[in-house]
Amino acid sequence: MSVRTTPVVAASPRHENLVRISRMFALFTGVGYLGYLLLLAAGILSLSSIMASWWTPTMVAVVFGPGLLLGAVSRHGDGRLMRGVATTAALSFFVAVVTWPFAWNGTRIEQFQAVWFSAFPGLASLAAVVAWPAWLVFVHMVVGCVSVQLINFVARGDVEPMMLLPEILFAIMFCIIFVGGAVMALRTGRLLDETTDETHATAATAAAQEARSVERERFDALIHDRVISTLLSASRRGADDVPAQAVVTLKELDEIRAGVEADRPFDPASAVIHLRATAAEADVGATFEVVVEPGDGPPVPADAVRAVGAAIAEALRNSRRHAGPEARRSVRGVVGSSAVTIEVDDDGAGFEPASVSSRRLGIAVSIRGRMARLPGGSAQIRSAPGSGTTVLLGWERP
Template sequence: MEFRKLLCPGDLGGGENTLRLTRMFARFISVGYLAYLAILLPSINMLAPRMDSWWTPVTVALVFGSGLLPGALSFRSDPTPMRVTSGVAAALFLVAAASWPLAWNGPDIGDDDGVWLAFFPGVASIAAVIVWPTVYVFGHLVIGCVAVQVINFVARGETDVGLLAPEIMFAIMFCTLFVGGGVMAMRTGRLLDSTTETTYAAAAVAAAGHARTVERERFDALIHDSVLSTFLIASRGQPKEVVGAMATTALAELDNIRAEAVPDQQFSATEAINHLRAASVEADDTAMFRVLQERDHKTADIPADVIRTMGSALSEALRNSRLHAGPNTTRTVDANLTETGLGVVVADDGAGFDPASVAPHRLGIAVSIVGRLSNLPGGSAHVDTRPGSGTRVYLGWEAR
C-alpha cells in the first residue's frame, strides 16, 4: 500500500470524465513508448557496446515494458492498475537515467548522436500526468530533461559547459508544450466532473424542493377546492344534490390523503366535474354551470393536475369577466367530457374587448389562462372576443 502511494501520490479516484481522459492518455502513452522503441532501436544497438552488458536489456525491458502496461490495463474496468503502472513508468525513467553513469564505459559517441533516453523524457512526464499532482509532474519533467541532457553532454565528451544550458532549456520548453497540454486536459476533466457533481446535487435539492412545493400545493388545493368550496356552496343555498356530491368528493380526497395517496392521482369524471363546478362557484356563484357528456362513451379517469389546471384557468376567466365585461352580464360555463379529453367554454355576453389593445403588463389572459394551459401536456386555450360581442374562452385537454 505504501509503495502504491509512493508511485501514485495523486487521487486515485475521479469522475467519469476524468476517467475517460485517463484511459485515453494511458493508451496514448503506450503507443508513444511503442513508437519510440521502434524508432530508437538503432540508437539502442549503437549505445549497447559502450555500456555494461546488463544495463541495456534490463533498462529497455523496464522502461519500455512499464510504458506499455498503462495502455494494456486501460481496458480493465478497475482503473487503479492502469494509474499505478503509469506512476511506475514515470519513476522508472528517472531510475534508468540515474543508473546510466554506473554502467557507462565509453568511448564517446559522435556530436550528432545521443543517448536514446534523451529522446522521450516528455512521454515519461505525460505518464506522470495521470497520477501525480501538477507540481510533481513538472518536477519530473525538469529532473528528467536535466538528467538526459547531462548524460548526452558526458557521452559526447563535450567540455564547453556553456553549451549545456541551452540544450537543457530547449528540452524543457519543448516537453512543456505537451506535458502542459496534458495537465490542462486532466484539469478540465476534473473541473467538468466537479461541475457535473455540483449540478446533480443542485438538481437533487431543486427536485426535493419542487416535490415539497407540489405536495404543499396539493394540500392547499384540497382544502381550497374541496373543503372550503363545499362550505361556500352550502352557505349560498345551492341544491342539496350539488352540495352532497361535492361533500362526498371532499371526503374521498381526505381519505386518499390519509391513505398516503400519490400527488399524481386520477380524477374520475364525477370528481372532475365536481372540482370544476367548485372552481366556477367560487369565482362567480351566479354563472350557469352545464355539463355535456356523450352518453354512449365512458370518460376515462383524468390526471389531477389537468383538472386543477383547468379549474384555475376557468376561475381566472370568470374573474376577468366579472371585472371587465360590465354590469348585467350573463356568464356560462360548459364542460364537455369525451372518451379521451375534456373541454371547457367560459362565455359571457358582455362588452368584449380587442385582444391587440391589452397592455403587455396585463398577464391575466396571457399567463393565467393561455400560458397555464399551454404548459400542460395536451392542453390548449384561446380567447375569442371583439368589442361589443362578448367573450368566449376555450379550454381543452386531450390525453396523449
C-alpha cells in the same frame, strides 16, 4: 398538516470526462512508448557495448515495460490500476537515469550521439500526468530533462560546457508543449465534471422546489375548493350535501398525506367520466353534456384533466353560492385527444367581472390561476348583472 415534498438528493460526484481524457492520454503514452522502442532499437543495440552486460536488457524492460502496459490497461483496466501503472512508468524512467553511471564503462560516445533514454523524458512525464497533480508532473519533467542532458554531457566528454544549459532549456521547452497540453486537457475534463455535478445539483434543487410549489398549490387549492366549500355548505340551512363533500375532502387530504401520485393520462372517454364525477360532487343538479370528440390520438395528460375538472367544480360551487336559489347550471363541452373545451353556465344573478377583488380566491386562484399554470390551459369568465355567468375553460396540447 405538513405538505409532502420530494427530498433533495445530493448529486454524486461524476468523473466521466476526466476518466475518458485520462484513458486517452494513457493510450497515447503507451503508443508513444511502442514507437520509441521501435525507433531507438538500433541505437539501443549500438550503445549496449559501453554498458554493463546486464544493464541494457534490464533497463529496456524496466523503462518500456510499464509504458507499454499503460497503453494496454487504458482501455479495459479500472482507474486505480491505470494510475498505478502510470506511476510505475513515470518512476521507472529514473531507474535508468540513476543506474547509468554505475553501468557505464567510461567509453565516450560521439558528439552527435545521445543515450537512448534521453530521447523521451517528456513521454515519461506524460505517464505521470495520468496519475499525479500538475505541479509534481512539471517537477518530474524538469528533473528528467536536466538529468538526461547531464548524462549526455558526461558521456560525450569533449562538449563545450557552455552548450549544457541550451541543451537543457531546449529539452524542457520541447517537452513542456506536450506535457502542458496534457495537463490542461485533464484540467478541462475535471472542470467539466465539476460543472456537470453543479448543474445536476442545481437541477435537482430546482426540481425539488418545483415539487414543493406544486404540492403547496395543490394543498392551497384543496383548502379553498374542498374545506372552505364544505364549511360554507354546512353554514347554509337545508344543505344536504355536507356529508358527501366532507367524505370527498377527507379522502383528498388522506391522498396528499400519503403522497398518492395521480399522473396517469386519461383517454377521452375516461376524461369525460372524471369531469362528470367532479361536476356531480360540486352540484348534483347541474346538467352535464360533455361529449367525446371522434378520432384516435394520444391520451389527455392527467394534469390537464384534473385541472379542468377542479375548475369546473369551483365554477359550479361559486354559482351555487352567488347565482341565486333559482339559478340553473349546466356543463357543456367536448373532450378530444388534442383539446378540451368546457362551458359552465348559469342563468342566475350575474356580476361584473372587473369589480371582483383579487382577494376572491375562487376566481383568481382556483379557476384562472389553476388554468394559467396548466401548459396550454385557458380560462375566461363572461358575466353581467342580471345576465347569468359563463365560465369558459380550455386546454390545447402544446
